[in-house]
């Protein structure tokens with residue numbers, strides 16, 4: 001069995017690549033980072049250091065790596081005969097990998113089983129987005145021909161993989177916890193064999209619970225931590241002001257998840273507490289800069305703040321803590337984060353309603369709109 005994985009970064013090496021390797025796949029990493037590709041190809045194995053309770057060291061062997069920028073034809077040939085394609089490149093990058101997948105599908109022997117395509121990104125229905133990008137990279141006739149050669153399945157991935165110490169080379173430090181949930185309906189009776197993954201009939205509740213608990217809480221810790229001048233996420237959680245803010249947003253998103261998906265409040269409370277423990281893991285060298293990265297993506301319509309806050313507003317349920325967290329996110333100011341720089345410019349160039357419309361995608365008639373305008377106005381005052 002062969003899997004081609006786009007994005008040999010933190011989650012690619014420390015989670016998706018590891019689980020696919022453990023499932024018996026030969027993993028072919030594809031990345032645009034030439035140095036990383038060369039380093040992977042030079043070494044016969046790399047290690048995944050799982051830190052925290054029950055930690056240990058795992059070894060990944062038998063992989064190969066391809067530079068997707070300079071060796072596109074080689075990559076297309078690999079995908080043509082692969083069983084699985086996964087991505088962990090960031091939701092905004094999916095449009096760049098889609099044409100390569102389309103070209104490989106066009107060349108794929110129609111006698112082979114369909115290629116399983118799964119985007120492992122922090123976004124709701126990221127694989128649907130990838131599928132749309134694959135479809136729009138070809139004409140309607142070609143899409144009709146290649147669509148039966150692939151199965152697109154949405155997934156939710158959860159494992160905190162911090163930025164890595166450059167001295168570690170290609171080895172990766174990760175937390176011990178992981179969860180990979182995959183929707184099963186696209187597969188019918190032919191699910192891929194991935195023992196580390198859980199297949200579910202409906203992914204919606206899982207991905208929303210993950211994004212609106214793990215990622216809403218994480219981003220809140222990052223933005224309050226940044227505002228307090230704290231570097232590490234575990235240190236941020238030790239600051240009462242930050243911990244209180246994180247707990248407050250999680251109370252609000254939990255209210256939504258319970259109301260919307262019928263999740264048992266006690267089960268959600270236990271899930272929340274476990275996550276707070278994961279954030280506080282002192283062995284994990286995670287930073288507010290990494291967790292707060294790309295604030296414009298994080299403040300967009302279906303993401304971890306505006307997604308739940310908009311639905312809470314529609315249902316008339318409190319969302320004060322989420323609004324406060326949005327106000328704190330607007331203070332994120334990191335010179336080498338392009339979106340942070342762009343956000344700062346937009347805060348100067350646009351008036352508050354225009355900023356809210358542009359960044360959050362909400363229209364003026366939405367019940368959250370005027371509340372966000374007030375938050376933005378205050379942050380500019």
Ligand SMILES: NC(=O)c1ccc[n+]([C@@H]2O[C@H](COP(=O)([O-])OP(=O)(O)OC[C@H]3O[C@@H](n4cnc5c(N)ncnc54)[C@H](O)[C@@H]3O)[C@@H](O)[C@H]2O)c1
Nearest residue numbers: 007008009010011031032033088089090121122159160161
């Ligand atoms: N790190 C985590 O804790 C974590 C956990 C769950 C999900 N995720 C999600 O996984 C995705 C990747 O996150 P990460 O933390 O691994 O980031 P990362 O920056 O460590 O890795 C991304 C990799 O993608 C590569 N890349 C960029 N453009 C590419 C292209 N066109 N083709 C091939 N490769 C390309 C980069 O060179 C980099 O190596 C994001 O969507 C993130 O939200 C991350």
Ligand SMILES: O=P(O)(O)OC[C@@H](O)[C@@H](O)[C@H](O)[C@H](O)CO
Nearest residue numbers: 122157158159160161215218291
């Ligand atoms: O990857 P992002 O930028 O969407 O979010 C940053 C972190 O919250 C995220 O990477 C978490 O570590 C991860 O989602 C845990 O499963």
